[in-house]
Amino acid sequence: MGKHVRQRRTHRQMIGVAGCGRMGGPMLEALRDGGARAIGFDVVEKSAPHIAQNLMAFAPDLDTLFSVVRDADETDALLFGTQNLIKTAPKLTRIFICSTLSPRYVRDLRTRIPTRITLIDAPMSGAQVAAENRTLSFMLGGEQGDIDDAIPLLAMMGQNFHHMGAYGTGMQAKVLNNLLAASHTAMTRLVLDWADTAGLTTDKLLALIATSSGQNWLASGFDTIEFARDGHAADNTIGILVKDVAAALDSAPKGADLALPETVQAAIRALKPRV
Structure with a gap:
């Protein structure tokens, strides 16, 4: 029963994709086409109406975040600095780290982010063509229950899901x-x-x-x-x-x-x- 509850929650939650470039943009479109309530955020203005540049149009109702920003500096700005989603998104309960970053940095995030927020490292492979075709491969790190809960969302964007072990092993x-x-x-x-x-x-x-x-x-x-x-x-x-x-x-x-x-x-x- 618990698993079914998690899957129903997947369709009710507000999902955000931060970093709507070559990879994040197609991932956002895949989530929306799959029926998810999803909005994007990018510091660079985009033409799509569902990609916000105003943080207050993105953060307040955010439950699940896919971070697809470029590097560790942009990740820090998103989570703790300029955007500071850890504080500006009070409903945030789950973060997917999809950027390719140093595994040391990713593991350290667990000590910096409140334990009430589930962390999954979920970098992907396949380049822009796979993001557009929804055939990404995800390398996942996290607890088994959290990974099971994540698959319905990830399946909107990809085809291959490799659970490598505990948080940090995906990266x-x-x-x-x-x-x-x-x-x-x-x-x-x-x-x-x-x-x-x-x-x-x-x-x-x-x-x-x-x-x-x-x-x-x-x-x-x-x-x-x-x-x-x-x-x-x-x-x-x-x-x-x-x-x-x-x-x-x-x-x-x-x-x-x-x-x-x-x-x-x-x-x-x-x-x-x-x-």
């Missing part, structure tokens, strides 16, 4: 996954540049890679992943990959050899647009 898994994705991105782009010099046709090489031992997510989705051809910029997804590698480095085991991930990070930072 640990995500930064390791993104470290691997960053290495694929760096090496795939290098291989394509070398192929150009050798006179190979990009489409033919990508078709070969897709059926051979070099297959990887970036190469397989090169024509649909929005950042596949981008160069590094602070405000794009390639820039975010640099941040994500930094989050993985921050959680590296004591005494670990950091040479390879640091090389990957430098290679991502050096990427130029591929035209």
Whole structure:
């Protein structure tokens, strides 16, 4: 009976998505299309009427928050600083941390947020194309009952739900996954540049890679992943990959050899647009 009560609550609550950019925007639309009472918030003005820039249009009735802001500084501003939702959203009872952040930072949030608020780390994978297609993969950290309660909402936005363990383990898994994705991105782009010099046709090489031992997510989705051809910029997804590698480095085991991930990070930072 308790589980059914939690699921009914899912449809009554007011859900907020903070950070309505490449990922948060499509996630908000998926929640609304799925029948959830959902509103967005972004410090940058958006054209959609259901995305507020005025905090008082967002916070007072908020029960569940999906935080999809860029980094730890923006998360601090959202929860404790400029927006201070911990105090300005008195009905807040649950927070999903969806941004890719340092696992150390995420674990420390539990000591800073009142225990009456359920915390779930729920970073996602799949890039903007998966957010738009509602096929995201979520890596989840939290108590089993809280995860069970969350699945009806997450299922509006995604297809794959990986409960990794206690709170914080979802983010640990995500930064390791993104470290691997960053290495694929760096090496795939290098291989394509070398192929150009050798006179190979990009489409033919990508078709070969897709059926051979070099297959990887970036190469397989090169024509649909929005950042596949981008160069590094602070405000794009390639820039975010640099941040994500930094989050993985921050959680590296004591005494670990950091040479390879640091090389990957430098290679991502050096990427130029591929035209």
